[in-house]
Amino acid sequence: MDFVSSLTENLAERLETLPNLLIEFAPSILLALAILIIGRSIIRRLSNATVKASARVKTIDETLARFFGSVVLFVGTLAVIIASLSALNINLAFLTTIVASLFIALGFALQDTLGDVASGIVLAVFRPYRVGDEVQLNDEKGVVTDLGVFATRLTTRDNIELVISNSDALGNTIKNYYAFGDRRLDMDFGIAYDANIGRAMKALLSVTAGDDRIQTDPAPEAMVVELGDSAVILQLRLWCDADDYRKIEMDISERVKAAFDSAGVEIPYEHNTIIKRTINA
Amino acid sequence: MPEDEIETAVGNGPPPFDLTSEGLTETANYYGQVAIDTSITFAPRLIAAGLVLWIGSWIAGRVYRSVRKRTDKIKSIDTTLGAFISNAVRYAIIGAVFLFAVSILGVEIASIFVVFSAMTLAIGLALQGSMSNVAAGFLLIILRPYKIGDYVELNGEEGHVEDLNIFQTTLRTLDNIKVILTNNDVRAATIRNYSSLGIRRCDIDFGIDYGDDIGVAMQIIEREAAAHKLVLDGEYKPWTRVSCLNDSSVDIQLRVWCESEDYWDVRFDLLRAVKEGFDAGGISIPFPHVVEIEKV
Numbered sequence: 001m002d003f004v005s006s007l008t009e010n011l012a013e014r015l016e017t018l019p020n021l022l023i024e025f026a027p028s029i030l031l032a033l034a035i036l037i038i039g040r041s042i043i044r045r046l047s048n049a050t051v052k053a054s055a056r057v058k059t060i061d062e063t064l065a066r067f068f069g070s071v072v073l074f075v076g077t078l079a080v081i082i083a084s085l086s087a088l089n090i091n092l093a094f095l096t097t098i099v100a101s102l103f104i105a106l107g108f109a110l111q112d113t114l115g116d117v118a119s120g121i122v123l124a125v126f127r128p129y130r131v132g133d134e135v136q137l138n139d140e141k142g143v144v145t146d147l148g149v150f151a152t153r154l155t156t157r158d159n160i161e162l163v164i165s166n167s168d169a170l171g172n173t174i175k176n177y178y179a180f181g182d183r184r185l186d187m188d189f190g191i192a193y194d195a196n197i198g199r200a201m202k203a204l205l206s207v208t209a210g211d212d213r214i215q216t217d218p219a220p221e222a223m224v225v226e227l228g229d230s231a232v233i234l235q236l237r238l239w240c241d242a243d244d245y246r247k248i249e250m251d252i253s254e255r256v257k258a259a260f261d262s263a264g265v266e267i268p269y270e271h272n273t274i275i276k277r278t279i280n281a
Numbered sequence: 282m283p284e285d286e287i288e289t290a291v292g293n294g295p296p297p298f299d300l301t302s303e304g305l306t307e308t309a310n311y312y313g314q315v316a317i318d319t320s321i322t323f324a325p326r327l328i329a330a331g332l333v334l335w336i337g338s339w340i341a342g343r344v345y346r347s348v349r350k351r352t353d354k355i356k357s358i359d360t361t362l363g364a365f366i367s368n369a370v371r372y373a374i375i376g377a378v379f380l381f382a383v384s385i386l387g388v389e390i391a392s393i394f395v396v397f398s399a400m401t402l403a404i405g406l407a408l409q410g411s412m413s414n415v416a417a418g419f420l421l422i423i424l425r426p427y428k429i430g431d432y433v434e435l436n437g438e439e440g441h442v443e444d445l446n447i448f449q450t451t452l453r454t455l456d457n458i459k460v461i462l463t464n465n466d467v468r469a470a471t472i473r474n475y476s477s478l479g480i481r482r483c484d485i486d487f488g489i490d491y492g493d494d495i496g497v498a499m500q501i502i503e504r505e506a507a508a509h510k511l512v513l514d515g516e517y518k519p520w521t522r523v524s525c526l527n528d529s530s531v532d533i534q535l536r537v538w539c540e541s542e543d544y545w546d547v548r549f550d551l552l553r554a555v556k557e558g559f560d561a562g563g564i565s566i567p568f569p570h571v572v573e574i575e576k577v
Contacts (some may be wrong), residue, residue, distance in 0.1 A: 013292060027312070028542055075400075083395055100399035107403025114407030121409055128461045171410060173438060179459035186456060193566060197553055223549040227487070227556060235549075239457075250456060271568035273529070281576040 032087040039080030045074040066123045067117075067149050099272060112167070116150045119166035123147065126175045134242070138168040138174035178242045182215070185238050185245055187252055190231030192266035199234065204236045205264040207255040213248055215239040230271035330382040331350025365447060402535035411448065417446035417464035426472045432541065434473035436466045481541045484550050487555055488530030490567045495531060496565045499576060502535050505554040511547050513538040519526065529570040 048270050049105045051069035055062060078099075086092055107114070124147070129135045134156070140162050142154030152169050154162040177183065201222040208220040220238040227233075234257075240248050260267060291467030345367050352363035380394075405412075422445065427433045430441050430450045433452070438460045450467050452460040476482065498520045506512055506519035517538035524534035535555075538546045559566060 023308070027315070041526045078396065079393060082396070096393075096395045100395045103399035103403050104394070106377065107399075110403075111406045113553045114403065115410055118404075118411055118454075126446070126448065128449070128451075128459075163530040167410060173436065174460070174461040176459040180457045182457055193568075197557065224553040224556065225549060227471065227552060227566060232556060242457075257296065273568050273570045274571060275572045277572060278575045278577055 006278075028088055032084040035084040035087055036080060039083065040077065043073060043076035043080060047075060064121065064149065071222070113150065116166045119170040120149045121148075123152070123166055123258065125171055129179070133176055133178040135177065136173075137164050138172045140164060181242060182239055182244045183245050185240060185249055185251070185252075187256075188225065189256055189260075189266060190228060191234060191236050192268040193264045194195050195232070195233060197234070199263055200234060200260065200265045203259040203265055204234060204256060205246050207252060207259050208236075208238050211248070211251075213240050213244040231268045235252075294382070315422075324383060326386055330385040332384045334378060334383060337381070340541075341371050341374040341378065344374060350415060351507045371496050390447040412500075414448050417468040418445075418449075420466055420468060421445065421450070422447070427474050427477065431474055431476040433475065434471075435462055438462060475544075476541045479541060480517070480538050481544050483537050483539060483544055485536065485548065485551060485555075486532045487537045488527060488532050488566055490565045491529075491531055493531070495533070497562060498533055498559070501558040501562045501564060502555055503535060506535055506537050506551060507556050509537075509547060509550055509554070511539050511543040513540075530567050 016140040047069045050072045051065045054068045055065040081094060082096070082252055085095070085183055123129075128146050129137075129152075131144050133149060135142070135144055137152060137154065140154060140156075142160075144152060144155040145155050145161075148166075150254065151163050151165050157164060189204065191197070191201075204222045205220055206211075208214045214220060215238070218239050220236065222236050225233050225235040236252070238248070257267070282485075290406055347362060348367040348370050352366055389535070427435075427442050427445075429442050429445060433439070433442055435450060435452065438452055440454040440458075442450065443453045443459070444451040448464060450462050450464060452462070454460060487498070487502060489495070502521050502539045503519055507514070512519060521533055523531060525532040535551070537547060537551070556566070558564075
């Protein structure tokens, strides 16, 4: 019984000092709370400002702007938490070591993913392609449908969706067929060796007339590009909008055939000169 | 309450917990004094930190401008690279000044430092691919194997150089496609520059029939080549030789020199001119020959 009474006495004594302890620690707790609340609201504002400021830059789209905002939020919150803990006079050395090694471990684990994000930022800043452009990325050809933080999405002309990681997109040669707006279409046609080259060229150029999609400046051109085995190879070059390229390519051949026929220009089969000899065996 | 009494109150630590009005006043006085003391000791630090920030950012601005001016003067460093270097220097200085100012305020920055350096390491790992491109970009900008406007072949892609920055090289192909190559790919592969030496030689083979007169054919070829106004003369005048006795033809090679940008015009014009010259001069370009032997 003696033990119990001494325990209760002791406890009562302790309880008496508790308010004093509270008062003693109150300022630092309040300070920590204040740092946490004020710091958090400042960081929030900073993050929102980052989003707004980066959205104003033309080359940065909404996704990326929000991504920048969340990076600011994350790093800032971390700093605020550290500051508020240090206001509590807690020794932070062990905590920072843990957080630091966590970062390094995460860095290794997420190396490729973070690389995609970094490539996504470079892509967003340098803009080698935009949504709607026809491109070749990582040896795959398609129309860009989405430019994400991690990956770029393409749709091929035969309607297959391709997801290409931003590291792969940036790390390989990028071809953008739409970037310059116009494109030159080159098409080869073989004519017979005894056909008149001038008349054939005129026929080639005549098929481009009256087509609004084909530009007149620079004007279509025709030239001899090769003296082939069985045919003189002519090339027709014309300029058009990148968007019309494939349609014109599909329209031209039929028109050239008709124009050659009416101009009397022969499109030759493969030729072989056969020399016959007889040997008495 | 007299002043010295408060002083002692602060020195003795917080007053005991007391909910009477007298006790509460005492507590309030104590914390009021603590607040005043703190601000008195803190004010100089705050001013010092502000001054450091102000002077530091001023120095950063000065350094930025002078680095910018200096890099602009060096020919092998272009504006992009100059802007990049000077901005990097500026932000490095501002970062250091900021940390210095924070440490003046009495914040323990060592712990924040450890976390941020670990973060930098993680970011470095993520960026290592891009960084190798930056390194290659520096090399290309300093060594200048090609200029903007040159017609080049880089890593298998041909075109005019449209742009060169620290990450990428952009080409415009002759049929107007934008080709963007990483500087790493460019540096690692053979760089073929068609423009840098000014003039180019254009070689064209013409096959004539085994029965034709080689001398006449050569005369026609040389006449047509010399008549072309873009073909160079004198030391670089056209040259012809029999280059190959081929399966079905005697091949005569024509070599002409021209300005690099005229190469394709010269080539295509001469193909047509020589073909028409052959037609007029009675020289024939043979089809592949097959001999059919009948054994009796």
